[in-house]
Amino acid sequence: MKLYVKAISSYQGNLEDVDIKKELKQTYKRDTRRQDKFMHLALWGALRLKERCEINSDDEIYITSGVGNMEIMQKCNEYVNVQKDILRPFDFINMLGNTTSYHIAKTIGTKGKNIFEVSNSFSFINSLISAYASISISKKEAVLGCVDLATQPQSLIKRVLGLDKEVTVLSGVNYQKLSLTMDEAIASIEFDTKTYTFDELQGIVENSNVKVIYAPKDNYFETMASYYVNRAIEAKEELIYVDSFEDNYKILRVEILD
Amino acid sequence: MHEILEVIKSGDIKCISKEVNTLDGKRSVPYFLLQERVADTKEAITNAIKEVAFELVKNLTTEQKLNTVLLLGTAILDKNVINSVEDTTNEYDNNPEQFCKTSLDSYAQDTAKELGLNPFTMTIATACTSSINATLEARNLVNSGVCQRAVVVGAEFSLGMMSDGFVSMNLLSMSSQKPFDKSRDGLILGEAIAGVLLGAEESQWSLLGGYSNCNSQTITAVSDSGDEFFEVMSKAMELSSVNAGDITTLKAHATSSLSNDLAEMNAISKIFDKNLDFTAIKPYVGHTLGACGILEMAMMMACVDEGFVPKTLNSQESISEEFIPLQEHKKCNEGVFMLNYFGFGGNNTSAIIQKELT
Numbered sequence: 001m002k003l004y005v006k007a008i009s010s011y012q013g014n015l016e017d018v019d020i021k022k023e024l025k026q027t028y029k030r031d032t033r034r035q036d037k038f039m040h041l042a043l044w045g046a047l048r049l050k051e052r053c054e055i056n057s058d059d060e061i062y063i064t065s066g067v068g069n070m071e072i073m074q075k076c077n078e079y080v081n082v083q084k085d086i087l088r089p090f091d092f093i094n095m096l097g098n099t100t101s102y103h104i105a106k107t108i109g110t111k112g113k114n115i116f117e118v119s120n121s122f123s124f125i126n127s128l129i130s131a132y133a134s135i136s137i138s139k140k141e142a143v144l145g146c147v148d149l150a151t152q153p154q155s156l157i158k159r160v161l162g163l164d165k166e167v168t169v170l171s172g173v174n175y176q177k178l179s180l181t182m183d184e185a186i187a188s189i190e191f192d193t194k195t196y197t198f199d200e201l202q203g204i205v206e207n208s209n210v211k212v213i214y215a216p217k218d219n220y221f222e223t224m225a226s227y228y229v230n231r232a233i234e235a236k237e238e239l240i241y242v243d244s245f246e247d248n249y250k251i252l253r254v255e256i257l258d
Numbered sequence: 259m260h261e262i263l264e265v266i267k268s269g270d271i272k273c274i275s276k277e278v279n280t281l282d283g284k285r286s287v288p289y290f291l292l293q294e295r296v297a298d299t300k301e302a303i304t305n306a307i308k309e310v311a312f313e314l315v316k317n318l319t320t321e322q323k324l325n326t327v328l329l330l331g332t333a334i335l336d337k338n339v340i341n342s343v344e345d346t347t348n349e350y351d352n353n354p355e356q357f358c359k360t361s362l363d364s365y366a367q368d369t370a371k372e373l374g375l376n377p378f379t380m381t382i383a384t385a386c387t388s389s390i391n392a393t394l395e396a397r398n399l400v401n402s403g404v405c406q407r408a409v410v411v412g413a414e415f416s417l418g419m420m421s422d423g424f425v426s427m428n429l430l431s432m433s434s435q436k437p438f439d440k441s442r443d444g445l446i447l448g449e450a451i452a453g454v455l456l457g458a459e460e461s462q463w464s465l466l467g468g469y470s471n472c473n474s475q476t477i478t479a480v481s482d483s484g485d486e487f488f489e490v491m492s493k494a495m496e497l498s499s500v501n502a503g504d505i506t507t508l509k510a511h512a513t514s515s516l517s518n519d520l521a522e523m524n525a526i527s528k529i530f531d532k533n534l535d536f537t538a539i540k541p542y543v544g545h546t547l548g549a550c551g552i553l554e555m556a557m558m559m560a561c562v563d564e565g566f567v568p569k570t571l572n573s574q575e576s577i578s579e580e581f582i583p584l585q586e587h588k589k590c591n592e593g594v595f596m597l598n599y600f601g602f603g604g605n606n607t608s609a610i611i612q613k614e615l616t
Contacts, residue, residue: 001404061472067361068383070339076419077343086279092423093477095335097362097383098603105472105604114472114605115391118381120363126380133398159342162359193327193378193404245359248377 001132001192004185004257006141006177007053009045010230013150013171014219020044030107034090038069039100042147045173046104049143053177058112060134060142063101064127065118066222067160069094071151104145112140121245124225125252128178128191135180142178146223161222168219174226182257187233190253201242201249210253212240229254259560266542266561266568267587273434273446273544278421287430290448290544291416300337300364307411308369310453314409315373323374325406326455329396330366330381331389332413333548333601335420338364365413376405383548386511386601387470388412389452390551390609394468396456407457412552415449420547427478429515435545436572437512437538438519438583445513448544452553463559466594467498468609478602479517484525486606491529491598494608502530505610506593507567509558510583511600512538513545518600523578532580535588541571551599555611558595562613565591591615 011018020040024030028047032040042063049055072094079085093099097116105114113134119126124146131142150171151157157169179185196204205212213228221227225243232239232254239254265271276289307330315323338360366379382392389412396408424430424447431444456465471493473486480486495501508530510522526536539554546553561568567590570583592613600606 067339068336070343073335073339074343077340080279080419080422081344086281087419087422087426089423089426092419092426093602095419095423096333096385096603098385098472098601098605099477101384102472102474102477102604111473112471114384115395115470116383116603117395118361118363118383119379120359120361120367121377126378129378129404130380130395130399133402133404134395136402137398156342160339160360193376195377 001129002188002190003128003132003178003180004182005187005189005233006179006185007049008230008233009048009052009175010227010234011045011173012227035103036069036072036094038071038147038149039103041149041171041173042100042104042145043107045145045147045175046108049175049177050108055108055110055143056141057110058140059110060113060131060138060140061101061105061110061115062127062131062142062144063104063116063147064123064223065147066123067157068097068118069100070157070160071149074151100147122243122250124223125191125243125250128189129193131178143175144178145173145175146226148172148221148223150221163220167217170219170221172221172223172227174223174230176230185257187257188255189229195248195250198247198249204251205240208240210238210240212242214242215244225252259556262543262557263560263564269571271542276416276421278425280425287432288446289416290446292449300341303337303415304365304368306451307365307413308372310411310451311369311373311409314453314455315375320374322407324376326409327376327378327399327405328366328370328409328411329392330363330411330413331392331548331551332362332381333383333385333388334414335417336362337417375409384601384605385603386547386550387599387605387607388548388551390597390599390607391470391605393454393465393551394470394607394609397465400456400458407455409453409455410552411451411453412549413451414547414549421447431514434572435514435541437510437514437541437570438523438576439573440575440577442514442516442519444515445540445545448546450543450546450549450553452549452556454552454556462613462615464612466500466610466612467494468607469493469497470605470607472604474604474606477604480521480600482517482520482524484521484528487522487525487600488528490606491525491596491608494596494610498610500594500610504594505534505596506590507588508534508536508596509554509598510536510538511598512540514540520577522598522600523581527578527581534581535567535584537568537570537584539568542568555597558597562590562592565589
């Protein structure tokens with residue numbers, strides 16, 4: 001399966017010091033009320049993508065995340081289970097996964113298909129597969145967004161992500177505008193449903209003359225694959241990215257187009 | 259399903275109650291709860307999903323299973339995350355599961371692994387349209403050749419924060435769901451788990467198509483005109499190559515809330531003539547949120563397989579003089595059926611299924 005990339009927007013928390021809420025208000029003149037940090041991160045990434053490409057009103061939106069909006073879960077747990085208070089309507093609505101994708105659609109002006117989806121492993125690759133399957137039938141274009149917010153305390157998010165205590169969890173928001181056609185594309189991404197063993201993977205990697213990056217395990221967010229794809233596209237470097245879960249591996253191939 | 263069919267035929271609805279948190283303290287509200295409690299642990303939820311998925315794939319060969327993906331549709335608040343939040347709050351640092359990756363999709367992944375399915379799993383969380391959207395996604399995966407078959411499971415279990423949320427929005431009825439009725443006063447929540455197996459092989463039942471979009475006026479409501487519903491229903495028919503006159507019966511979303519029913523009725527009146535047969539399933543099982551997509555589709559299919567379309571329970575005085583929901587069970591063995599689902603977060607979906615006897 002192959003999708004062409006028309007534009008990207010990329011952010012990794014430890015590389016840029018940005019007050020995202022302030023950016024949304026001052027640079028993009030957005031009303032940030034009744035939204036939380038997870039949504040702000042998602043919206044900021046989407047607006048940065050919109051600056052770099054044309055978004056059609058019927059573009060299909062796919063939003064994925066490692067754990068979703070955990071901050072709102074913590075907040076609501078505090079209300080209901082600790083303070084024994086009642087849930088506030090907007091907090092309840094913000095707990096639903098597709099609330100974030102609704103705000104994204106409103107922000108970038110789409111009215112078509114809009115899916116919030118999660119895979120326990122290989123989130124980015126599975127969302128690419130999902131988008132590919134859909135637009136190969138609908139013949140539309142897709143916007144894929146990966147949103148991960150590093151919440152406090154880190155011990156909680158590490159527990160949910162299954163990470164060691166030494167790992168630093170980062171925030172990240174990375175988007176691609178995807179198409180089935182090469183027109184105006186800056187890169188392509190190849191992927192499939194196949195999962196490889198380590199030995200099979202070694203055979204692929206050893207026979208490749210393209211740069212290979214394995215999913216890092218120190219500074220981490222769940223959808224890092226999306227970030228590394230974008231970084232390779234920005235640097236105009238071809239890439240094989242190896243994602244892993246338990247003892248299974250999947251690969252993505254990024255090809256740069258002139 | 260046999261028990262549900264008996265309930266539909268007899269009209270002997272078994273709705274019990276559940277305590278929810280309100281501004282005035284705890285209050286008992288009607289609730290369609292499963293007979294066996296499954297919401298309390300991750301293991302119990304996973305087992306319930308496994309049981310339904312197993313029934314759907316038990317006759318497949320090992321190779322066929324490896325070409326079968328599993329999609330889950332649910333609005334369920336992630337029990338795994340809730341557990342972790344509660345544990346951290348209570349400083350249960352010695353929880354042995356603390357370094358095990360979990361997410362809303364863990365249920366699907368664990369199920370696929372145990373049943374020998376393809377490792378590709380995905381969980382769609384688009385509120386009340388979750389499992390119908392998962393079904394349309396599964397259809398795309400099959401039709402585009404990514405996989406040969408897809409199991410889709412819709413699941414929703416009673417969690418405190420979910421029911422408290424509906425209370426906070428004043429959306430719950432304290433008596434019964436009365437779809438499209440002038441005296442409607444809200445919905446009753448329900449638990450459910452249901453599944454469907456999609457594939458390219460010939461079958462009496464087929465999913466002709468559907469359309470899903472996100473164009474609601476606000477995050478919780480569409481305009482009273484129903485224009486957003488009209489758009490999604492029209493597009494679903496276009497993509498399924500059917501006309502309004504081809505629709506044998508419409509299964510409405512019909513939450514029995516004041517605004518949603520009004521908007522849906524207005525959309526119906528713009529597309530169909532007054533001879534349309536339409537009904538609602540929620541008075542029989544409650545609003546099962548993310549599970550309602552597959553549950554209500556499965557119930558419609560089961561009823562038609564039994565030779566009828568169910569009447570619209572509790573609907574006595576329609577909000578429309580021209581469009582009256584089915585007042586009696588209607589004999590029906592085949593046909594084209596429109597299924598509507600509209601949800602929070604702006605997601606609206608309409609799907610078209612067909613049963614052909616020959």
